[in-house]
Amino acid sequence: MSSHVEENYLKAIYKLTERNKDGAYTNDIAYELNIKPATVTEAIKKLGEKGLIHYEKYKAVTLTELGKQIAIKTIRKHRLWEVFLVEKLGFKWDEIHPMAEELEHIGFEELTERLAQFLGNPEFDPHGDPIPDRDGNFAKTKSIKLTGVSLNGTAVMTGIENHTTSFLQHLDKIGIKLGISITVKEIVDFDKSMLISVNGEKEVYLSQEIASNILCK
Amino acid sequence: MSSHVEENYLKAIYKLTERNKDGAYTNDIAYELNIKPATVTEAIKKLGEKGLIHYEKYKAVTLTELGKQIAIKTIRKHRLWEVFLVEKLGFKWDEIHPMAEELEHIGFEELTERLAQFLGNPEFDPHGDPIPDRDGNFAKTKSIKLTGVSLNGTAVMTGIENHTTSFLQHLDKIGIKLGISITVKEIVDFDKSMLISVNGEKEVYLSQEIASNILCK
DNA sequence: TTTAATTTTTAGGTTTGCCTAAAAATATTT
DNA sequence: AAATATTTTTAGGCAAACCTAAAAATTAAA
Numbered sequence: 001m002s003s004h005v006e007e008n009y010l011k012a013i014y015k016l017t018e019r020n021k022d023g024a025y026t027n028d029i030a031y032e033l034n035i036k037p038a039t040v041t042e043a044i045k046k047l048g049e050k051g052l053i054h055y056e057k058y059k060a061v062t063l064t065e066l067g068k069q070i071a072i073k074t075i076r077k078h079r080l081w082e083v084f085l086v087e088k089l090g091f092k093w094d095e096i097h098p099m100a101e102e103l104e105h106i107g108f109e110e111l112t113e114r115l116a117q118f119l120g121n122p123e124f125d126p127h128g129d130p131i132p133d134r135d136g137n138f139a140k141t142k143s144i145k146l147t148g149v150s151l152n153g154t155a156v157m158t159g160i161e162n163h164t165t166s167f168l169q170h171l172d173k174i175g176i177k178l179g180i181s182i183t184v185k186e187i188v189d190f191d192k193s194m195l196i197s198v199n200g201e202k203e204v205y206l207s208q209e210i211a212s213n214i215l216c217k
Numbered sequence: 218m219s220s221h222v223e224e225n226y227l228k229a230i231y232k233l234t235e236r237n238k239d240g241a242y243t244n245d246i247a248y249e250l251n252i253k254p255a256t257v258t259e260a261i262k263k264l265g266e267k268g269l270i271h272y273e274k275y276k277a278v279t280l281t282e283l284g285k286q287i288a289i290k291t292i293r294k295h296r297l298w299e300v301f302l303v304e305k306l307g308f309k310w311d312e313i314h315p316m317a318e319e320l321e322h323i324g325f326e327e328l329t330e331r332l333a334q335f336l337g338n339p340e341f342d343p344h345g346d347p348i349p350d351r352d353g354n355f356a357k358t359k360s361i362k363l364t365g366v367s368l369n370g371t372a373v374m375t376g377i378e379n380h381t382t383s384f385l386q387h388l389d390k391i392g393i394k395l396g397i398s399i400t401v402k403e404i405v406d407f408d409k410s411m412l413i414s415v416n417g418e419k420e421v422y423l424s425q426e427i428a429s430n431i432l433c434k
Numbered sequence: 435t436t437t438a439a440t441t442t443t444t445a446g447g448t449t450t451g452c453c454t455a456a457a458a459a460t461a462t463t464t
Numbered sequence: 465a466a467a468t469a470t471t472t473t474t475a476g477g478c479a480a481a482c483c484t485a486a487a488a489a490t491t492a493a494a
Contacts, residue, residue, distance in 0.1 A: 001480070026442055039482055041443055046480095058442060058489060089331040099325050106319045114306040222451070243472055256452055258473055275459060275472060 001046055004105045007074045008033060009043055013053060013063055014071035023060030072136040073112075078104035079125035080115050086126040087119065093126045093177075094168035127168075128159030128178050128215065146182065146206070146214040147192070154183040155216035162213040171214075174204045182216065218263055221322045224291045225250060226260055227269060230280055231288035240277030289353040290329075295321035296342035297332050303343040304336065310343045310394075311385035344385075345376030345395050345432065363399065363423070363431040364409070371400040372433035379430040388431075391421045399433065 012032040016024035026044070030037040048055030052067035063071060081103040085096040113134060116122075123139045125131055130138040141158065149155045157180045160167070171177065175198045185203060186195035192208040206214075229249040233241035243261070247254040265272030269284035280288060298320040302313040330351060333339075340356045341347055347355040358375065366372045374397045377384070388394065392415045402420060403412035409425040423431075 005481070027440090035481085036483065037442065038444080038484080042481080045443095085328075089328070089335055091327075091331070095327075099323070099328055102323050103320075106316070108316050110308075110312075111302075111306070111316055114308070118306055218450075244470090252451085253453065254472065255454080255474080259451080262473095 001043070001050075003107060005043075006047070006052070007070065007105055009040075009047060010052060010063065010067050010071040011074050013061060014068065014075070017062055020060070023054075023062040025060050029061075069136060072132045074104050076116075076132045076134075076136075077106070077112055079129060079131040080112065080119060080122070082125045082127070083119050083122045083131070084115065092172070094165045094172065096126065097163065097165075124159075124178075126178075127163060128157075141217070143215040143217045146184075146194075146196075146211040146216050147208060149182070149184050149216060151184055151187055154181055156181050157214060158217050159215035160213055161215060167210075167213060170210070174198065174206075175202055176214065182214075218260070218267075220324060222260075223264070223269070224287060224322055226257075226264060227280065227284050227288040228291050230270060230278060231285065231292070234279055237277070240271075240279040242277050246278075286353060289349045291321050293333075293349045293351075293353075294323070294329055296346060296348040297329065297336060297339070299342045299344070300336050300339045300348070301332065309389070311382045311389065313343065314380065314382075341376075341395075343395075344380060345374075358434070360432040360434045363401075363411075363413075363428040363433050364425060366399070366401050366433060368401055368404055371398055373398050374431060375434050376432035377430055378432060384427075384430060387427070391415065391423075392419055393431065399431075 009029065012029050013024040016028050016032065020028075026037050026040045029044070030040045033040070044053060044055050044061050047053045047067070048061070051064055052070065053061045053063055055061050078100045081100045082096045085091040085099055086093060091099075116134070121133075122131055130141055132138050143158050144155075145161070146155065146157075157176055157178055159178070160171070176182070180199050183197045183200065184194055185197055188194065188205075193205050194208075194211055195203060195205050197203045226246065229246050230241040233245050233249065237245075243254050243257045246261070247257045250257070261270060261272050261278050264270045264284070265278070268281055269287065270278045270280055272278050295317045298317045299313045302308040302316055303310060308316075333351070338350075339348055347358055349355050360375050361372075362378070363372065363374075374393055374395055376395070377388070393399070397416050400414045400417065401411055402414055405411065405422075410422050411425075411428055412420060412422050414420045
């Protein structure tokens with residue numbers, strides 16, 4: 001199995017296991033990777049034999065220590081390249097994912113570490129997601145959803161829970177970006193949408209769906 | 218055929234056609250790509266059908282305009298990344314080839330162009346090879362081999378004809394790098410090796426083999 | 435607790451990009 | 465121009481990574 005494909009499976013399993021403690025299900029992995037479940041069954045059997053995941057028929061899979069290391073390294077590479085694309089090449093945060101998705105598979109330890117150094121060993125990527133260090137440790141961040149901020153409370157925007165282009169572009173349009181301060185001016189009783197002010201200026205309504213995908217501290 | 222594989226074939230054919238005007242032979246392509254001739258036959262048939270090369274059974278192949286464009290774009294990407302690796306990440310010129318060999322296949326036009334801009338639109342890579350511009354035009358360079366410099370003549374080192382690690386490391390050791398000035402102090406009658414002085418200082422003997430792989434102007 | 439629905443796996447196929455061995459074509463010698 | 469050598473192609477195979485359709489196992493519902 002090519003390391004490119006392998007890394008994608010491990011990354012998907014890592015992501016799903018974050019959400020679902022007992023592991024990643026065949027169907028979910030397939031959905032995540034845009035392939036069919038039958039293909040996933042084949043693949044996870046092999047990953048099991050390679051010692052990268054714990055595989056038992058009909059059960060959710062989990063990563064072994066080795067598999068987890070590889071997944072985290074891939075995430076590290078992905079997020080470092082995202083920083084590069086934004087900080088050095090001037091891309092916007094909604095443009096970088098597909099490029100990072102390819103760059104993350106370039107596998108030279110020395111390249112990754114020099115890139116990190118060149119970027120000033122950043123701890124967060126342009127979406128506010130933590131970048132694991134070379135040993136695989138993530139900076140601890142205890143953020144809350146914007147929906148958890150009480151009326152008249154103020155919070156600093158630190159991240160997002162949804163990474164789709166449309167969501168990112170919408171945040172751009174209303175002026176929400178990392179580090180900005182958000183004050184909750186009103187919570188509409190009817191649908192729990194909220195009126196917020198961005199950096200004490202612009203006021204906009206956010207649906208609960210949007211607010212619940214914005215992370216703050 | 219994956220663009221990764223396709224680009225490698227086109228690059229190999231481009232390189233071979235540079236050397237051998239009538240085109241690239243099956244055997245040579247196979248040697249260049251470290252695969253077997255039978256595999257090449259299969260591949261070039263497909264590349265022919267795709268309109269990327271001119272293919273006729275038992276004949277050397279040449280690139281079509283389209284095939285040439287893709288080859289040159291790949292070379293552009295390769296050399297830009299090499300500049301990045303040396304100028305920004307501090308790698309040495311003998312370390313970068315394998316990394317650039319992977320980075321070159323990342324195919325986002327916008328990424329390439331922003332990278333080029335970030336690097337200051339360099340015209341030459343760390344080995345002195347010209348970087349084609351976005352339209353595929355190479356800076357014209359009329360360099361000569363160091364073996365063509367006459368006794369007591371001085372020339373500026375501008376490139377190399379051999380890109381092996383061992384050659385690059387040897388040049389490093391004796392202090393030869395791009396831009397350095399070389400004076401021919403002596404040409405040994407017996408084997409045509411030459412005594413040179415590097416930047417008017419250090420004197421070393423170079424075999425004819427080495428001298429013929431050093432380009433100057 | 436039996437039936438129904440869902441999920442996972444198996445079985446059998448396809449394409450891609452590689453391989454070896456042998457046949458066919460081309461090129462080189464004698 | 466024959467014979468020999470070299471090069472290229474054909475033929476048949478293999479593993480990876482995907483697929484569909486059907487069978488088996490598990491989970492949920494009646």
